[in-house]
Amino acid sequence: MRLTCPLCGPRDRREFYYYGADDYLHRPAPDAPPAAWDDYLHNRDNPAGMLRDLWYHEAGCGQWLAVSRNTVSHDITAVECVAPLRPARKKAVRNED
Amino acid sequence: MRYSGLKVVTEGLFGNRGWRPAWRDPAPKAEYDAIVIGGGGHGLSTAYYLAKNHGLTNVAVLEKGYLGGGNVGRNTTIVRANYFLPGNSEFYSHSLKLWEGLEADLNYNVMHSQRGLINLFHSDGQRDAFARRGNAMINQGDDAELLDREGVRRLLPYLDFEQTRFPIYGGLLHPRGGTARHDAVAWGYARGADRRGVDLIQNCEVTGIDIVNGRVTGVQTTRGAIRAKKVGIVVAGRSGQVAAMAGLRLPVESHILQAFVTEGLKPVIDHVVSFGMGHFYISQSDKGGLVFGGDLDFYASYAARGNLPMVEHVMEAGMTLMPMIGRAKLLRSWGGIMDMTPDGSPVIDRTPVDGLYLDCGWNYGGFKAVPASGWCMAHLMATDQPHDVARRFRLDRFATGALLDEEGTGSQHNLH
Numbered sequence: 202m203r204l205t206c207p208l209c210g211p212r213d214r215r216e217f218y219y220y221g222a223d224d225y226l227h228r229p230a231p232d233a234p235p236a237a238w239d240d241y242l243h244n245r246d247n248p249a250g251m252l253r254d255l256w257y258h259e260a261g262c263g264q265w266l267a268v269s270r271n272t273v274s275h276d277i278t279a280v281e282c283v284a285p286l287r288p289a290r291k292k293a294v295r296n297e298d
Numbered sequence: 299m300r301y302s303g304l305k306v307v308t309e310g311l312f313g314n315r316g317w318r319p320a321w322r323d324p325a326p327k328a329e330y331d332a333i334v335i336g337g338g339g340h341g342l343s344t345a346y347y348l349a350k351n352h353g354l355t356n357v358a359v360l361e362k363g364y365l366g367g368g369n370v371g372r373n374t375t376i377v378r379a380n381y382f383l384p385g386n387s388e389f390y391s392h393s394l395k396l397w398e399g400l401e402a403d404l405n406y407n408v409m410h411s412q413r414g415l416i417n418l419f420h421s422d423g424q425r426d427a428f429a430r431r432g433n434a435m436i437n438q439g440d441d442a443e444l445l446d447r448e449g450v451r452r453l454l455p456y457l458d459f460e461q462t463r464f465p466i467y468g469g470l471l472h473p474r475g476g477t478a479r480h481d482a483v484a485w486g487y488a489r490g491a492d493r494r495g496v497d498l499i500q501n502c503e504v505t506g507i508d509i510v511n512g513r514v515t516g517v518q519t520t521r522g523a524i525r526a527k528k529v530g531i532v533v534a535g536r537s538g539q540v541a542a543m544a545g546l547r548l549p550v551e552s553h554i555l556q557a558f559v560t561e562g563l564k565p566v567i568d569h570v571v572s573f574g575m576g577h578f579y580i581s582q583s584d585k586g587g588l589v590f591g592g593d594l595d596f597y598a599s600y601a602a603r604g605n606l607p608m609v610e611h612v613m614e615a616g617m618t619l620m621p622m623i624g625r626a627k628l629l630r631s632w633g634g635i636m637d638m639t640p641d642g643s644p645v646i647d648r649t650p651v652d653g654l655y656l657d658c659g660w661n662y663g664g665f666k667a668v669p670a671s672g673w674c675m676a677h678l679m680a681t682d683q684p685h686d687v688a689r690r691f692r693l694d695r696f697a698t699g700a701l702l703d704e705e706g707t708g709s710q711h712n713l714h
Contacts, residue, residue, distance in 0.1 A: 202605050215607045219597045221551065221711045239697040243549035243640050245711070247538030249600040256597075272552070273600045 205280050208262045216260040222246070223253040223267055226286060249273055255283060301405055320485060321492035326499050329525040330358045332679055333517060334532055335504050335540060337361025339370035339480075340657055340664065341532040342487035342498075343672025344679070346404075349494035351673070352680035357496045358526075360519060362503035366484030369534050372602075372634040373665045374557050374591050376570055376581065378415050378475035379440045382431050385690030385702045386643060387438045392687045393670030394440065394474060400669060406486030408478050409584060415475030415570040416445070416453065418619075420464040424575075428470040435472065443471040454571060456622050463618065464575045475570060477581050483668055507543040507654065514544070514653040530655045530679050535600065535635030537658035544651050548658065549640055549696050551711045554595045554633045555662050556604035558612065560626040562586030576615030580623075588626060590616060594636065594662070596712065604633045636662050642714035643702035646674050647684065647693040655679050656693060661714060 202214040222245050229237040246252075249272055256266045265283035270276070299305075299318055309316050332348060334341045337359045348354040361367075379394035381387045396403075397410055419425050425444075432442035450469045451459060459466050492498055499521070506518035507529065516525035533540050535552045563586050572579035580590035592612035595604045609631065617624055639645065639659035644667070646657050657675040660667060674688035684691075695701055696709060707713045 213607075214605060219712055222598065235697065240547070242710070243696040244547040245538065245549070245551050246542070246547065247551050247598070249536070249539060249552075252598060254598060272598050275599065275601055 202275060204256060204266070204268060204277065206258050206261060206264065206266060207280060207282055208264055209258065212258070212261055216258060217266075218257040218259040220255040220257060223255055225255055226267070226283070251278075301407075320489040321498055324497045324499065326358060326360075326502060326519070326521050326524050327497065329516075330497070331356040331526065332528040332530070333357070333524060333526040334359045334530045335517070336532040336534070337365045337488070337498060337500065338368045338532070338534060339366070339484050339487070339668035340534070340660070340671045340675070341530075342366070342484055342491060343668050344530060344532055344657065344675040345491040345496045345498075345672075346487045346494070347673045347676035348680060349491055349496055351676055354680055355495035357491075358524065359491065359496060359498045360502045360504055360517070360524070361498070361500045362520075364500050365488050365498060366481055369634045369636075369664060370484045370668065371481055372557070372632055373480055374579070374581070374589050375477045375480045375583075375665060376415070376475070376579070377410065377478050377666045378472055378570075379438075379666075380415065380417070380431065380435055380442070380470070380472045380475065381704060382434045383702055383704055386704055387434060389670055389674070389687045389691070390666065391438045391440050392673070393667050396669035396673060397478065397666075398474075400483075400486070404486040404490045406482065406489060408482040408486050410476065410478040411584070412474050412476040413569050413581075415472040415572065416450065416469040417472075417572045417574060418450065418469045419467050420575050421467060425467055432470050441473050443473065445469045445471050453569065456566070456620055458619060458621055461618055464573075477570060477583075479584070480665060487668075487672070504540060504543070507540075509544060509651055509654075512650075512652055514651055528653050528655070528679050530657060530675060532657040532675065534658065534660060534664065535637050537637050537656070541649075541656065544649065544654055546649060546651075548656075549693075550637045550659055551598050552600055553597070553636045553638050554599040554601060554604050555591065555593075555636050556595065556608055556612070556631055556633050557589065557591040558609075558631045559583070559587040559589050559629050560623070561629050563588065563626060566622075571619075573615060573619045576618055578612060578615035578619060580616065580620075587629060588623060594638075595633075599633075600635055602633050602635060604631070636660075638711065638714060640696055640709040640711050640714070641701040641703040642705055642707075644671070644691050645693050646671065646678060646688045646691040648678070648682070649693065
């Protein structure tokens, strides 16, 4: 299997670390109920077909990638950088007193 | 028809004309007392013990392909009870005891061979951990023996003891561990269930689960609707899809695990040998092929075939451990679809839907669990209460934190 990294081009699967389904991009709010955190951490749609999952280009550019992939045929249809997909984080407000 | 040595001899003398199919091929009825979705090892043993232990014989097993065509026919056939954690330990201990009586119980030769399992260790720290595991196994009532380097050398003289990366310090011997003939286990349970009146329905894919007011009422299949007040989902790698028909999202991610077999050789490996540091384990089938495997490919997949990097890794680990196998020709490799849970342990539990039960999450260790999994799932479906040895295999343990993390690596999907 090869993944086409948006920054490095087509690279061998061995350069990448697998993290899991892109549920990890939808982190609940800190005050969300425990069930939301359980669902986020553990439960998965686990489709036989198209899945978007997260890979880390560990032995390459160090980017986190979202890979759209068919889990039955191993066809890869898209590879995107995760950084622009993530909702913008609020800047931490420092209390200076 | 009862199988026996005498039967084999007499059939041989009279042209083998008296053999009959081992099970019927019934059409589905409109209603059953209980339905088991999945005709693999766990589903068939569930049906067998529903009939045998609980007298529930108006039962159907629905299989979308053919019986035993999934993981029970695609594994490396190892049977062991060397677990450590309370919750796992008593369950696998129960399973091994069932294995030891299985052939007599089923009247079927499953070729269970207790040839001994040896887990190698390669450091002082690992030896301490294995000594502790061995003590836990003995406390559970099973057997374990800590071997030093010379003890391993006496049993396995062909290992490369001089390798520098993982020098062999010794091994934990589990004498009652071993292997069995995987297909025969499925066939034996299928025949046993059929003889007790269970309908084994093949080429019957479940396409929907009917739920009325939070209670299961039956299933929709490619061979029509079938009513039942109790439905068990026992579908291993496909658990996510079947559970989704009931609106459930499971803590399961399906991964690919590869295995390999060489051409047939004369007897050379007498035990099951596991080399955890190299992610490699091996045994020799009764047919002579070396059967071995390694770790997951480590990405979600339903392809039932793996990728080359793991093939290379497994071959390297094998050559590191026992260079003598280098000239054996690899005959074939295959992949099984593993239902991986975040903590690496299974689920046998009720679901939020009344009458719907779940047996899944066997990770890469489902084969040895076949007898006890069916035993406990049948108990759960018949009595609505968890069996004592499976009481910790709860679906909600990831939310409550009562995990069964045998490897101690954490409760996260890519860690087991």
